Amino acid sequence: MSNKIxxxxxxxxxQVLADGKISTAxxxxxxxxxxxxQAFTPPTSQDTSNHQPKPKTKETFIAYPSISQCTFRPTPPASGLxxxxxxxxxxxxFLTLNFTDDRQAxxxxxTTKCQTCRLGTVEKLYAFSFDAPPPEKAINGWELYDAKAEWRRQGISEKGVDRGWRISKINTDYAFSPTYPALLVVPSSISDNTINYAGRYRSRVRIPALTYLHPVNNCSITRSSQPLAxxxxxxxxxxxxxxxxxxxxSAQVEDDEPSSQPLSRESPASSLADLGLPTEGDLSDTERLEDEMISSSNLEVLSDKPHVYGAQQHNxxxxARPTVNALAMQAxxxxxxxxxxxxxxxxAYLxxxxxxxxxxxxxxxIEAIKDSDISTLPPNRELLAKSGWLKHIRGLLDGAALIARQVGIQHSHVLIHCSDGWDRTSQLSALSQLMLDPYYRTIDGFIVLVEKDWLAFGHMFQHRxxxxxxxxxxxTENDALAGSAIQPGGNGEGRGDAIENALLSAKRFFNKSNASQDTVTDSDGEMLSIDEPPKAKRSSGTKETLANKEATKPKETSPVFHQFLDCTYQLLHQYPTRFEFNExxxxxxxYHLYSCQYGTFLYNNEKSRLDARVHERTTSVWSYFLAQRAGFTNKDYDGGEIEDHVRGKERLLFPKLDQTRWWPEIFNRTDAELNGPTNAATERYLGPREDSVGVGHGVLTGVETADRVIPASSIRQPPPNGNQGKLASLREGIVSLGILNSMGGQGGSKSPSNGKEKQPMEVEMQ
Incomplete structure (x- = not known):
């Protein structure tokens, strides 16, 4: 251990209990x-000499911020326990520490509690006192991501108009949108004045802004927050x-303007990783659909120059939200x-x-694996299946694949948003780009992807x-070994009925005068649980207010970034030669997300990191990864030229949803324990999705056109779930609150502007 500690x-x-083993430390x-x-003796060699190996010590460092629960079980001195x-x-x-002296325990x-949750400010975390080793100091990880350089790579420069887009400086001082990056790429035909007005219509002024431009067909992925409809x-x-x-x-690009990369004469659909030359009997449903997409390619060749046609027909x-959530937010x-x-x-509602x-x-x-410190038994697979974790991972992959297909195969533009545009939006945006662009599958490219779509676009790392x-x-309790709620914010009882929560929250909102948006919505932009206590009146200038400003709110924590890494693992496992980095x-x-050893993930947005001067006062986590690049490089990586007609070298890749699996290493379990040969419980709870739309297992719950919402049932009938009745109750409940009357409307379902009858929204729920 260093003398500086x-x-x-x-x-x-x-006495230490870990992995079902007892040791002294x-x-x-x-x-x-x-x-x-812990002291241990290395295994003896085959040498027949009498020399005994010298004992060695093993040091296990547990960073205080990585502790999700700490339970103290005191015992009376005379009990002998x-x-x-x-x-x-x-x-x-997971580990248990047993003490013979209650006072020591x-x-x-x-001490652990004080150092973990009594700091009061992020600036007391380890990153601000960490002295990086020389190999990391030699690499400035803060310089790896340059927004202008990444936009140049995509074909957009700061000078002039490139590929129909320009770099706006409306947010260089973060006054326009504090949670957005300083440089925003917007259509070249849109002025900053229009952007300024458009910002008033999006939650937290998070306007539609470009995050990715496809090099082959010039189609885009933009992202935003929900509108204030x-x-x-x-x-x-x-x-x-x-x-x-x-x-x-893309239509604004002049024909004689060269693109950053030559346009393929074949449809990008031919680059599907699932495609090859299998017989008809060997094709999955997804592969058949992708074959159909290839045969109906929108890319035609006229003379010597290829053109993309129909790129505006499937935008x-x-x-990302369930339809009921989006409907409830209207209240x-x-x-x-x-x-x-x-x-x-x-x-599309995902x-x-x-x-x-x-x-x-x-x-x-965690409830299913929580006893790994005191037991060597495998996890409870029934609980694992009931958690729905793999279903959520599969849903994210399916949604990202839909976006990637729209851009890479359908030659269309996509706008992604959820509520505030920094959780599910970041997941879907980053995953779809990972499927579309081989650059992001390299070590440097993946770092750029995290910097751009997570850090720059304002995922709330500190809150989550x-x-x-x-x-x-x-x-402190007397039955600590029983273990109950172990995840920050989780209480094991669920959130209750979402419909009732929405109604109660809406009623609180409209019964309060001058109520702000934040009084009824959390930082994810959705309804608070009915057991959430009302916020205390804000006081200004007090020391208590300043001390609690950065305090953790358990109900705002969530494994959003963890899920993104889990989805990336799924792709890596399914395509082991397509990624430069390893598991x-x-x-x-x-691990370093929670270690707080580096400054990269400590704050919620670009502005906060700039204000805290993390570039000057802390080390970037990328310095750690780049200093040990060899240890994080995939030995099976095939980084050759992209060749859409050769399996394993295609530009695009898509998840095989039926192969979604547990990530055993992250949960400190073996592959056999989590992904054994038979797992009837998982099969029963995951089962085939019956509400699929489009491709794969599908996650769409409805596709809305300019004229109406097309229910998913018109494509494939979902099993009865009773949610339509709940939605009807929601509509009736909102009307019964007198919301429209309180806003100067006529009540009922008529529009306050023209009195015409509005058609009720048709939605499908999962």
Whole structure:
């Protein structure tokens, strides 16, 4: 251990239970880590000499922010039992510490609690005192991502108009949208004045902005937050103009203007990783559909120059949320696009659940594996299946594949949003680009992808990861070994009925005068649970307010970035030669998300990192990865030239949804334990999806056109689920609140603007 580490407490001869094994260790509590030091004797060699190997020590560092729960179980001195501390970490390491002295156990518990959730500010985390080793100091990881360089790679420069897009400087001081990057790429036909007005129509001023431009067909992926449509059907001409320009930007390129890469004479559909020359009997449903896409290619060759036709016919607005969530958000002035005003596109609801559902899902996974410290038994597969974790992973992959197909095969533009555009939007945007662009499958490219779509576009790492922890995750009880709620924010009881929550939240909103948006919505832009206590009145200027400003809110934590890494693992496992990085690269990235050893993930957006001067005061996590590049490089990687007609070298790749599996290494389990040869429970709970639309197993819950919502049932009838009745109750409940009357409307379902009867929205629910 380094002499620079401040030691707070030492305890010797502590019994440690980990991986079902008992050992004795010494504990050292430093200012930033709990260190478990164990002595062990290396295995003897075949040498027949009498020389015995010298004992060695193994040091296990547990970063305080990585602790997801710490439970103290005191025992009376005369009982003869050991006082215990049970620790569960966010990298899924579980251990129990048994003490013969209750006072020592209490001191260790209180010290750990103080150093974990009593810091009060991010600037007291390890990153601000970490002294990087020389190999990392030699590499400035902060310089790896340059937004202008990445846009140049995509064919967009700061000078002039390139490929129908320009770099706007409307947000260089972050005054326009504090959670967005300084440089925004927008259609060249749209002025900053129009953008300024359009920003007023999007939640948190997160306008549709470019994140990816396909090098072959010039089709784009843009991302934003939800519109402020509301029950009155508010609209913004500027927003409609901006989205329309995003969906027609490729048409603005002059014919004699060279593109950054030559346009393939064959459809990009021919680059599907699933394609080859199998017999008809060997083709899956997905492969057959992709074959049909190839045969109906929109790319034609005239003379010596290829042209993309029909690129504007299948443009798509992707709302990642379930339709019921989007409908409920209308009650608080938010919602989704009215496609009557976006006739140049269709809309798809992907039905991906929000941060609360994902947090509860991971909590159930941990419940199934939580006894790994005291038992060598395999995890409870029934609980694993009930968690729904693999279903969520598969849904994300399916949604991203839909976007990638629209861009890479259908030659269309896509706009992605969820609620605030920084959780599910980041997942879908980054995953679809990973499927579309081989550059992002390299080590440097993946780092650029994380920097661009997660860090620059404002994923709330600090809120979602809960670096400052919470007192709620530390508890003293007499049955600690029983273990109950172990995931931050999870209570094992679920969120209750979503419909009732939406109605109650909407009623609170409209019964309050001058209520702000934040009083009824969380940072994911959706309804708070009914058990969420009302926010205290804000006081300004007090020390308590400043101290609590950065405190972790358990209900805002969620494994959003973890899910993205899990989805990446699925692609890596299915295509082991297509990625330059290996599985360990992803696993260590999740570890350093919670270690707080580097400054990369500590804040919520680009502006916050700039204000905190993390580039000057901390080390980038990319310095760590690049300094050890060899250890994170995939030995099976085939980084040769892209050849769409050769299997394994295609530009595009798509997930094989039926091969979605558990990531055993991240959960510290063996492959046999999580992905054994037979798992009837998983098959029963995952089962084939019956509400699929389009390709694969499908995640669409409805496709909305300019004229109407096409229910998923018109394509494939889902099993009865009773949700239509709930939606009807939701509509009736909203009307019964008198919302429209309180807003100056006529009540009922008539529009307050023209009194015409509005058609009810048809939706399908998962």
């Amino acid at each position: 401040q030691v707070l407490r030492r305890v010797e001869d502590v 010494n504990l050292v509590l430093t200012s930033h880590h709990l260190v478990v030091i 050991s006082s215990a501390i049970r620790i569960r970490c966010r990298d899924f390491r 209490r001191d260790v518990y209180e 509301g029950l009155r059907g508010n609209r913004s001409i500027q927003d409609e103009k901006l989205v329309s320009a995003c969906f027609s930007a 798509l607005i992707v709302d 608080v002035g938010l919602g989704s696009e009215n496609m009557d005003h976006y006739k140049f596109a269709t809309k 039905g991906i659940d929000n941060i609360h559902v994902m947090r509860d899902s991971l909590a159930k996974v 990861s809960g670096f400052l922890n919470s007192d709620k995750w530390f508890k 360990r690269f992803l696993r260590r990235m999740l």
